[in-house]
Amino acid sequence: MLTTLKKDIHTAIAGLYDHRIDDGQLLISPTKKEFEGEYTFVVFPLVKAIKKKPEEIGQELGERIQAESNLVTGYNVVKGFLNLSLSKRYWLQTLSELTVKCGQAPIQNGKTLMVEFCSPNTNKPIHLGHIRNILLGWSMAQIGEANGYKVVKTQVVNDRGIAVCKSMLSWKESADGATPESQGIKGDHFVGKYYVAFEQLFQSEYKAWQSTEKGQAIYKSLSKDGDLEETFFKSYKNKYFNEHSKIGKRTKDMLLQWEAGDPETLALWKQLNDWVYEGFDKTFDALGIDFDVVNYESETYILGKEFVQQGLQDKIFYQKEDSSVWVDLEDAKMDQKLVLRSDGTAVYVTQDLGTAHMRYAKYKMDKLVYVVADEQDYHFKVLFEILKRLGEPYADNLYHLSYGMVDLPTGKMKSREGTVVDADELIEEVISEARNASQERGGLEGLTDAERTDVFRKIGMAALKYFIIKVNPKKRMTFDPKESVDMQGQTGPYIQNAYVRIRSILRRVSERPDYDLNNYKQELQEIEKELIVLLTSYEAMLGEAMNKYDPSLVANYCYALAKAYHRFYHDCRILNAEQEETRGFRLALSELVAERLSAAMKLLGIEMPEYM
RNA sequence: GGUCUCAUAGCUCAACUGGAUAGAGCAGCUGCCUUCUAAGCAGCAGGUUCCAGGUUCGAGUCCUGGUGGGAUCACCA
Numbered sequence A: 001m002l003t004t005l006k007k008d009i010h011t012a013i014a015g016l017y018d019h020r021i022d023d024g025q026l027l028i029s030p031t032k033k034e035f036e037g038e039y040t041f042v043v044f045p046l047v048k049a050i051k052k053k054p055e056e057i058g059q060e061l062g063e064r065i066q067a068e069s070n071l072v073t074g075y076n077v078v079k080g081f082l083n084l085s086l087s088k089r090y091w092l093q094t095l096s097e098l099t100v101k102c103g104q105a106p107i108q109n110g111k112t113l114m115v116e117f118c119s120p121n122t123n124k125p126i127h128l129g130h131i132r133n134i135l136l137g138w139s140m141a142q143i144g145e146a147n148g149y150k151v152v153k154t155q156v157v158n159d160r161g162i163a164v165c166k167s168m169l170s171w172k173e174s175a176d177g178a179t180p181e182s183q184g185i186k187g188d189h190f191v192g193k194y195y196v197a198f199e200q201l202f203q204s205e206y207k208a209w210q211s212t213e214k215g216q217a218i219y220k221s222l223s224k225d226g227d228l229e230e231t232f233f234k235s236y237k238n239k240y241f242n243e244h245s246k247i248g249k250r251t252k253d254m255l256l257q258w259e260a261g262d263p264e265t266l267a268l269w270k271q272l273n274d275w276v277y278e279g280f281d282k283t284f285d286a287l288g289i290d291f292d293v294v295n296y297e298s299e300t301y302i303l304g305k306e307f308v309q310q311g312l313q314d315k316i317f318y319q320k321e322d323s324s325v326w327v328d329l330e331d332a333k334m335d336q337k338l339v340l341r342s343d344g345t346a347v348y349v350t351q352d353l354g355t356a357h358m359r360y361a362k363y364k365m366d367k368l369v370y371v372v373a374d375e376q377d378y379h380f381k382v383l384f385e386i387l388k389r390l391g392e393p394y395a396d397n398l399y400h401l402s403y404g405m406v407d408l409p410t411g412k413m414k415s416r417e418g419t420v421v422d423a424d425e426l427i428e429e430v431i432s433e434a435r436n437a438s439q440e441r442g443g444l445e446g447l448t449d450a451e452r453t454d455v456f457r458k459i460g461m462a463a464l465k466y467f468i469i470k471v472n473p474k475k476r477m478t479f480d481p482k483e484s485v486d487m488q489g490q491t492g493p494y495i496q497n498a499y500v501r502i503r504s505i506l507r508r509v510s511e512r513p514d515y516d517l518n519n520y521k522q523e524l525q526e527i528e529k530e531l532i533v534l535l536t537s538y539e540a541m542l543g544e545a546m547n548k549y550d551p552s553l554v555a556n557y558c559y560a561l562a563k564a565y566h567r568f569y570h571d572c573r574i575l576n577a578e579q580e581e582t583r584g585f586r587l588a589l590s591e592l593v594a595e596r597l598s599a600a601m602k603l604l605g606i607e608m609p610e611y612m
Numbered sequence B: 001g002g003u004c005u006c007a008u009a010g011c012u013c014a015a016c017u018g019g020a021u022a023g024a025g026c027a028g029c030u031g032c033c034u035u036c037u038a039a040g041c042a043g044c045a046g047g048u049u050c051c052a053g054g055u056u057c058g059a060g061u062c063c064u065g066g067u068g069g070g071a072u073c074a075c076c077a
Helices: A002-017 A044-050 A054-068 A088-102 A128-146 A162-174 A187-210 A213-222 A229-243 A246-260 A263-287 A305-313 A348-363 A374-389 A423-441 A449-469 A492-508 A526-536 A538-547 A552-571 A580-603
Strands: A028-030 A039-042 A072-078 A081-086 A112-116 A150-157 A293-296 A317-319 A325-328 A336-340 A367-373 A398-403
Touching: A002 A028, A002 A044, A002 A054, A044 A054, A054 A072, A054 A081, A088 A526, A088 A580, A112 A128, A112 A348, A128 A150, A128 A367, A128 A398, A128 A423, A128 A449, A128 A538, A128 A580, A150 A348, A162 A187, A162 A246, A162 A263, A187 A213, A187 A229, A187 A246, A187 A263, A213 A229, A229 A246, A246 A263, A263 A423, A305 A317, A305 A325, A305 A336, A305 A348, A336 A348, A336 A374, A348 A367, A348 A374, A367 A374, A374 A398, A423 A449, A449 A492, A449 A552, A492 A552, A492 A580, A526 A538, A526 A552, A526 A580, A538 A552, A538 A580, A552 A580
Parallel strands: A112 A150, A112 A367, A150 A293, A367 A398
Antiparallel strands: A028 A039, A039 A081, A072 A081, A317 A325, A325 A336
16 A cells, blocks of 8 residues: 555656656655654655755645545645645555455565574583574574575584683593582583683682793793783783693693594593583573574584685685795785684684585575674674685675674673673573562463463563664663563563553454444544554565664564554553444454564564463 | 774663654653553653764764774684
C-alpha cells in the first residue's frame, strides 16, 4: 500500500513538472506528532530541478495528489514539508495486506551468509565481553535468515598455543588428579582456575627475579632514562617469560611436545579441552544459541601457507634474508606485515587467510561476517587487503562487524583485578532477579513450578540480552549490573509485557467477532494509525538492520512498537469495544502486533512468555 | 608519535543516512488500578549535541583544525 502511495506521488510530480525522480530520492517518512497527517514528503530535493519555492511546490503537489489519489484525503504544507493525511481505505487495506504477509515464511534469496562469532579461548570461561559478541553474532544470523539468506553460524575455538599450555602445566603440576566432577565445578571454570593459578605463580616468580642481580642489571642496561622500575618490568614481561622464566621454559617445552605430537601431552590437552567444552555447552544452552560449524585453531593454524608461495610467485609478498615472508601495504596506508615466520610457521593473519579460503571452497558464501571486537580493526583491514591482492573472488564480500568493548561503571574489565563479569554468574543473577520481581508482583498462581521457572528464565534473559543488544554495536558501552536487571521502561520485559497483554486478551476470546475490513464504518484512532505505520515499517527496518549490520535497530523497533501498543491498550478498549466491528478490528491489530513483536524479539534471541 | 575510532539531559542510550521545535528510559517530582496484566499510562523538570571555523535553503549528522577518552602500531593470538 505504501508503494502505491509512492507511485501516486511520482505520478503527481511527473504530471505537474514533467520531472522524474528515482525511488531512492523519494523521501517519505512518518509525520512528526506535532503536525497533522501521517506521512510526510520532503520537497526540498525537488527545488533545484523545478526552480520554485518549496512552499509553492508543496501546495501544488498536495492539491494534485489529493485530487488524483484516492488514498489521500488531506494535506498541509509547513515550510518544505508536505504532510499527507491518508484515507480510511489506505489503513484498512494496509492492515489486511499485513495480515496476509505475516504468516508467510521469508522468501529465500538463494544466497549464503556466514557469520563467525564467539570464538573463545579454552583457558577462560565465557564472560560479559563474549556475551555482547554472541548476541551480535546470533542476531546477525537471525536477521540474515529473515532477509532470505541461508545462514551458516560458525566459531573458531582457540584451543592451542602457549596460553593453553599454561593451564595444562598448572593442572599437571598442582591438581593431583582433580577433575571437575571431584571438585563439583563446571569444566570451564575448573580449567580457568588452573590458568589463574599459573599466572599467580608466574607473577611471584617474576617479582622475585626483578630484585636479583640479573634482573637489576637488565633493568639498568635496557630501560630508557626516566622509566620507573615498575613500568619497565611491566613491558619486559613477555621477554622475561620467553628468555629467563623457569616456569616459562617448562610451558614452552610443553608447547614443543604438543607440536611434536607427544601422546601424553596430547591426552592431557584433550582432557582439559573436553572439560572446557562441556562447560561452554552449558553456557551456550543458557544463552539459547548454537553453531552450525565449529573450527578449532589446532586444525586451522597450519592453513594458509600455500598463499605464501602463491603470493611470493605473484610478487605480492617478498622474502627477507632470514627467510621470513612479508607483505608491503604501505601504498594502502598500512604497514609492512609479516605473513610467515623465519622458522616457517604461520602467524595470525596466515591462519585467517587460509581459513577464509577453506570456507569459500566449502560453502561458496556470498557474505562472510566476522563478529570481532574493535581492538582488531587493523587486523581485519590487513586481512581483507591481502585477500584482495591475492585475487580471492570473495574478497569484496567480507565484513568485519566491529563492536566496542564493554566497560563497567567502575571502569574497564580487567582479569588481573578480578573485575571480569562471568557469564554464568550473570545469567543466574538476572533470572533470580526476575523471580524476585515476579513474586513481589504475584499473578502466576495458575502455573506449575516448571512453567513458572520457565517464565522467570525468559524474563531474566530478556532483561539481560535487551540491555546489551539495544546499544549500537560500534559504540563502547557501559554495563551497569544494576540497570541490566531493570524491568521497567526501555527493557526486554517491557516489550514482553506488551506481548503478554495481547496473549491474555486473545485467550479470553471464545468466538471471533464478525467484521468486514472493506466495509468498516468506524473512525480510526490516531494511535491505531500509528500502530499500522509501525507495522508497515517492519520490512524496511529488517533490510536496514541487514545492510548496516546493526541488530540494535531491531531492538529499537521492538521498543517503539511495544510502547505504541501499551498506549493503545491504555486508551482503547479492545474486548469490550463499543462496536462489534471495532472489537474485530482491534483484535486483528493486536494479534498482528503480538506476532511482529515475537518475531522481532526472536531475531535478538529473546523468547516471549505467555504469562508474566 | 602515526593510524583508526568515539564524544548528545545528572546516568544509560535514540535521532529513518543532511530535514521540521534534538527524542526515550533510568534517577527526581505529580496524578491514574472494584472495568482486557500498573513490568503499564499521562504530566512536570532536565540541552550551547566537547570547542572553533567552513560547506547550504537546512548540520548532532559532511569538511578542516583543535580538546578529551579508547583502540592499535609483535616472528602473541
